[in-house]
Amino acid sequence: MPYLVHGLSVAIALLVCLLSLGLVLGLLLSVAEVYGHWTLRIPCTVFERIFRGIPAIVLLLLFYYGVTDFIEMGSFMAAVLALGLRSAAYQSQIFRGAFLSVPQGQMMAARAMGMNKFQAIRDIVLPQALRMSIGPWTNEFSSELKATSLAYVIGVVELTRQAKYIISNTQGNILIVFAVVALMYFIVNRAGNWALYRLENRLALPGFEHRGDA
Amino acid sequence: MLLRVENIHKSYGDAEILKGVSFDMEPGQSKVIMGPSGTGKSTLLRCINHLTEPDQGHVFVDGEELTSKNLNAMRQKVAFVFQDFNLFTHLRTVDNVAIGPRKLRGFDKKAALDLAYQELDRVGLSDRADAYPAELSGGQQQRASIARALAMEPKLILFDEPTSALDPELTGEVVSVMNKLASEGMTMLVVSHEIGFARQAADEIIFMEGGKIIEQGPPSQIFEAPQQDRTRAFLNVIEHGGHE
Numbered sequence: 102m103p104y105l106v107h108g109l110s111v112a113i114a115l116l117v118c119l120l121s122l123g124l125v126l127g128l129l130l131s132v133a134e135v136y137g138h139w140t141l142r143i144p145c146t147v148f149e150r151i152f153r154g155i156p157a158i159v160l161l162l163l164f165y166y167g168v169t170d171f172i173e174m175g176s177f178m179a180a181v182l183a184l185g186l187r188s189a190a191y192q193s194q195i196f197r198g199a200f201l202s203v204p205q206g207q208m209m210a211a212r213a214m215g216m217n218k219f220q221a222i223r224d225i226v227l228p229q230a231l232r233m234s235i236g237p238w239t240n241e242f243s244s245e246l247k248a249t250s251l252a253y254v255i256g257v258v259e260l261t262r263q264a265k266y267i268i269s270n271t272q273g274n275i276l277i278v279f280a281v282v283a284l285m286y287f288i289v290n291r292a293g294n295w296a297l298y299r300l301e302n303r304l305a306l307p308g309f310e311h312r313g314d315a
Numbered sequence: 316m317l318l319r320v321e322n323i324h325k326s327y328g329d330a331e332i333l334k335g336v337s338f339d340m341e342p343g344q345s346k347v348i349m350g351p352s353g354t355g356k357s358t359l360l361r362c363i364n365h366l367t368e369p370d371q372g373h374v375f376v377d378g379e380e381l382t383s384k385n386l387n388a389m390r391q392k393v394a395f396v397f398q399d400f401n402l403f404t405h406l407r408t409v410d411n412v413a414i415g416p417r418k419l420r421g422f423d424k425k426a427a428l429d430l431a432y433q434e435l436d437r438v439g440l441s442d443r444a445d446a447y448p449a450e451l452s453g454g455q456q457q458r459a460s461i462a463r464a465l466a467m468e469p470k471l472i473l474f475d476e477p478t479s480a481l482d483p484e485l486t487g488e489v490v491s492v493m494n495k496l497a498s499e500g501m502t503m504l505v506v507s508h509e510i511g512f513a514r515q516a517a518d519e520i521i522f523m524e525g526g527k528i529i530e531q532g533p534p535s536q537i538f539e540a541p542q543q544d545r546t547r548a549f550l551n552v553i554e555h556g557g558h559e
Contacts, residue, residue, distance in 0.1 A: 210401035210460075213366055214415050214467060215391035224418060228405045306405060308449035 102281075108263030109285050112249045115180055115259060120245055122185030127192025134193065135200045136222060145193075152190035158251050160187055165255035180252035188245055195237045199230035235301040239294050246290055260285060316378070317342045317502055318471055323362050323372035325355070332358045333369070334526040340471070345503040347513040347534075350523035351549060356506045357398075359523070360473050363504070364393045377470060391419055394464035398476040400456040402448035402463070409435060409444040412462045420467070434462040438492050454485035458492055465496075472496075474505040508553050514538065522546045 133145040152160070164183035165176055174182075203226050211221035250261040258266075264282045267273050318340040325333040332355040340346060348356045361367035363374055365386055374381045381389045402411050412431035416422040422430065435441050438458040448456055457477055464472050477493070478486040490512050497503055497516035505512065513520055513534055520537040522530045522545075530543045541547045 204401075206397065206399060206401035207403060209366060210395075210397060210403070213364060213390060213395040213397075214463070215387045215389075215419050217387050220418060224414065225403055225405075229403075232405065306449065307447045 104263045104267055105260065105281060105285065108258065108260035109289070111177075111257065112246075112259040112261075113289065115177065115184070115249045115252060115257065116246050118181045119185035119188050119249075120242065122181065123188030123192045123241075123245075126186070126189035128196055130189060130193035131196035131200060132222065134197050136218065149190040149193050152187045153194075155187075157184060157187060157248050158254060160184070161251055161255050176252070176256045179255060180249075180257050184245065184248055184252070188241065191241055191244075192238070195234050195241060196230060198237070199233040200226060202233055203229045232301075232304050232306070235297055235304070239297045242293050242297060243290055246293065247286065250286075316340070317344075317376065318363070318504070319373075319375040320359075320363060321373040321375070323359060323369045323374075325358055325362055325367065325369050332526055333362065335372070336523075336526070336528055337372075338521060338528065338531065340502060340504065342470075342502055343500045344518045345497040345501075345505065345516050346519045346521055347509075347517040348504070348506045348521045348523060349508060349513070349549070349553075350529075354523045355526045356523055357475050360395075360475050360504065360506050363473060364390050364395055366395065391415075391467055392470045394467050394469035394472045396457070396460055396464050396472060396474045396477050399480050400448070400453075400460045402451075402456055402460055404448050406447075407444065408440065408446050408448065408451065408459050411448065411459060412466045415463065415467045430466055431462070434465045435459070437465060437495075438462045439488075452485060453481045454488045457481065457489045461489075461492055461496075471502045471504065474503060474507065476506050476508075478507065478509055510554060522549070524549075 130145045130149060133141045134149070137145065155163075160183040161180060165179040168174075168182070169179060207225055207229065208221055211225040212218070216224070249259055252259055253262045253265070256262075260282055264278050268275055268278050316339050320339070321337050323333050323336045324331070336355075336359055338346075348359065350356055358367055362369040362372075365374075365381060365383075376389055376392055379385070379389070402408075403414065406414060409428060409431045412434050413422075413424075413427040416430050417424060417427035432441065432444060435444055438461050440455060440458050440462065443451060443455055443459075448459070451459065457480075461472075461477075474493070478489050481489065486509065490509055493503070493505070493512055494516045497512075503516075505517075507513070517534050519531060520534050521528055522537060522541075522543070524545055530537065530541065530546050536542075537546065538550065541550060
């Protein structure tokens with residue numbers, strides 16, 4: 102059991118790292134796709150298409166066996182990069198949709214009062230877009246939590262791999278060990294979603310739009 | 316001269332919306348632009364602060380020409396009030412008014428809020444300062460957006476059909492705020508069919524049709540003795556409660 106808890110902590114560390122990388126990069130990508138000059142938009146769109154178009158497991162193998170030939174890095178780092186860049190591509194689409202759903206009049210009013218484009222995005226559009234992103238982002242959180250188990254194939258000793266070790270070392274009961282593992286993923290998933298829904302409700306604008314509590 | 320608009324042209328594809336519009340405004344004047352729908356009134360207003368870029372022509376504010384280089388600085392002098400308000404939905408009413416002074420005019424937080432409360436008081440909305448835009452009625456939203464414009468302490472305010480999105484019983488509160496501003500000496504250029512405001516507060520009516528100014532003059536002349544048949548016909552329609 103302590104091995105599983107350790108495995109879980111590795112999985113959570115991987116999740117936090119990859120989601121953070123994905124958040125920062127995904128936001129930048131979405132801003133470039135929505136507001137950028139075409140010279141910026143095209144490379145960003147190409148990046149996003151590539152990383153959304155390749156299976157996570159193939160990306161993991163590519164980064165671990167391919168990229169590590171050129172740049173020295175451990176399996177954990179390779180997993181953060183492979184899954185984080187992929188998450189950035191998915192998150193960019195969440196944010197892109199959110200940016201586009203902010204009415205154009207908001208940008209227009211900001212520009213009309215003399216804000217430059219950057220100020221208008223940062224102070225007016227972004228705070229509204231982020232609020233709308235939380236809902237879809239819970240979905241990304243769930244997918245990526247489960248995707249951390251794939252890092253198993255490149256030797257990251259996360260939860261799923263720990264379970265495999267326990268089974269092979271102790272001839273433990275496969276069903277019981279994996280049932281415990283499944284429960285652990287499930288609990289983290291529920292807890293994360295609960296926290297995100299709370300955040301969404303806390304940030305909801307009075308009189309605007311409320312979901313699920315009508 | 317506060318505003319000089321010189322020979323503005325604007326086309327969308329083959330359709331020429333503005334066919335060379337020129338006029339001037341002195342400080343403290345209020346002018347109302349009237350005319351049938353699709354005549355380019357709103358496009359003209361947007362061309363003045365380059366929310367729509369004119370194809371040709373020049374705009375001077377306080378003697379300085381508006382260009383792509385000084386655009387943001389000039390827009391701070393020329394406030395814009397929209398037909399559909401466009402209040403920032405994520406900010407409380409008072410923060411909507413404070414954000415301009417705070418982010419653009421270098422005010423610290425407290426000074427910006429103080430100014431915002433003052434401007435809300437001017438439009439009679441002090442009691443709704445903490446409400447979010449979605450909690451306000453249409454008339455209240457439009458008054459808040461006027462307060463947001465005032466907080467920039469602009470030289471000139473452009474109003475783009477400020478009462479068209481409002482129920483008839485709500486237009487009165489917005490018109491009375493506008494009347495008050497005009498009497499306080501605010502320079503205002505208003506696209507509107509609001510006869511009440513035009514008669515009471517306007518120094519001049521500009522009548523447009525087909526992308527050109529057909530007739531302009533003081534309200535007494537335009538309403539009592541219009542020179543052009545088209546002006547007469549149009550006024551007949553709106554004075555009898557119709558909508559062009």
